[in-house]
Amino acid sequence: MNEALLRSLTPSVLGILVRRGADFAAAEDAVQDALVEALRVWPADRSPSSRLGPSGGDPLRDPKGWLVTVAWRKFLDAARADAARRRREGLVDEEPPPGPAPAVDDTLQLYFLCAHPSLTPSSAVALTLRAVGGLTTRQIAHAYLVPEATMAQRISRAKRTVSGVRFDQPGDVATVLRVLYLVFNEGYSGEVDLAAEAIRLTRQLAAAIDHPEVAGLLALMLLHQARRATRTAPDGSLVPLAEQDRGRWDTEAIAEGVQILQAALARDRLGEFQAQAAIAALHADAPTAEETDWVQIVEWYDELARLTDSPVVRLNRAVAVGEADGPRAGLAALASLNDTLPRHTAVAAYLHERDGDLTTAARLYAEAAHKAPNLAERDYLTRQAARLNARRPR
Numbered sequence: 001m002n003e004a005l006l007r008s009l010t011p012s013v014l015g016i017l018v019r020r021g022a023d024f025a026a027a028e029d030a031v032q033d034a035l036v037e038a039l040r041v042w043p044a045d046r047s048p049s050s051r052l053g054p055s056g057g058d059p060l061r062d063p064k065g066w067l068v069t070v071a072w073r074k075f076l077d078a079a080r081a082d083a084a085r086r087r088r089e090g091l092v093d094e095e096p097p098p099g100p101a102p103a104v105d106d107t108l109q110l111y112f113l114c115a116h117p118s119l120t121p122s123s124a125v126a127l128t129l130r131a132v133g134g135l136t137t138r139q140i141a142h143a144y145l146v147p148e149a150t151m152a153q154r155i156s157r158a159k160r161t162v163s164g165v166r167f168d169q170p171g172d173v174a175t176v177l178r179v180l181y182l183v184f185n186e187g188y189s190g191e192v193d194l195a196a197e198a199i200r201l202t203r204q205l206a207a208a209i210d211h212p213e214v215a216g217l218l219a220l221m222l223l224h225q226a227r228r229a230t231r232t233a234p235d236g237s238l239v240p241l242a243e244q245d246r247g248r249w250d251t252e253a254i255a256e257g258v259q260i261l262q263a264a265l266a267r268d269r270l271g272e273f274q275a276q277a278a279i280a281a282l283h284a285d286a287p288t289a290e291e292t293d294w295v296q297i298v299e300w301y302d303e304l305a306r307l308t309d310s311p312v313v314r315l316n317r318a319v320a321v322g323e324a325d326g327p328r329a330g331l332a333a334l335a336s337l338n339d340t341l342p343r344h345t346a347v348a349a350y351l352h353e354r355d356g357d358l359t360t361a362a363r364l365y366a367e368a369a370h371k372a373p374n375l376a377e378r379d380y381l382t383r384q385a386a387r388l389n390a391r392r393p394r
Contacts, residue, residue: 014027030072124158217273226253226257227241229249305317327354330354369385
């Protein structure tokens, strides 16, 4: 039984049930029940004539149609047992016969629904992974390192929140992209590779909608993922970009990301994810760290700052300016930013080190280590402070 096939069919099956009149929460439960049934039954289905009975249809010939039929019957079973049975009994008479699933694809609307503005970011992420990604509650809980009961409550609240939303309402592509990027940035934890899952879901979204920013996000993910194997040492410590083994970067992912990005940029509808992908592509294109085109990277950060007006973007731009025009130019760019920004102290430490002020740099690295958001960054910054302190004259 192909688990990847099941997960890829989940959003379209869910969309069909909602269009037939099931509310989102009940439909999602029914689809999950159908997936469980598929896991139980499909491995035994080795011939077109096996196990056609109660489930209806042949999963080998039409897996989507089989899932739709089973999910719809699961929904009807639950509806009959519900307190609102009388209101829903009319749906029983409308049950379509087993057969090929409708050609309409509601995947895009499902993305919009799971990233509805009424949901918190964490709820939108969880619901997207469950309803669109086809992951189980247990898998999502393990990936986010929370108890399964906690994640179940989060998903249940999210489903109740969007159950009253009309399925055909226009959605916001930008919100969907932000949710997918949140998933991607979780990386890998538990048994689910969330970065790979985010790439899969973004590919699926790109197939459903022709939008340059969707392509831009997909390109950005691929370019970042291409460097993934070199970002940490065997002991788990961080390896900065300049020190990564570029010979181990995934050249196929880089080539695909650049090709997707070039096609998106050619449409002349620049957005923030395309600009970020352009910066990542310039890093990926440099044979060595010393050959990085920092001048062009600064220009792309200027575009990104114009698009987002984000202080974090301006912080990253200060690093690029320091590389392109020298550390004192970078420090001048940094001086205009609020020093409470995350990683501001670490950037200041790096630029002071580049400028030759090792005493100030060591002190700032130590300060940055205390503010680090995770253990890996803290250890890296602590090592930088120790390295510079060891070089200072006694």
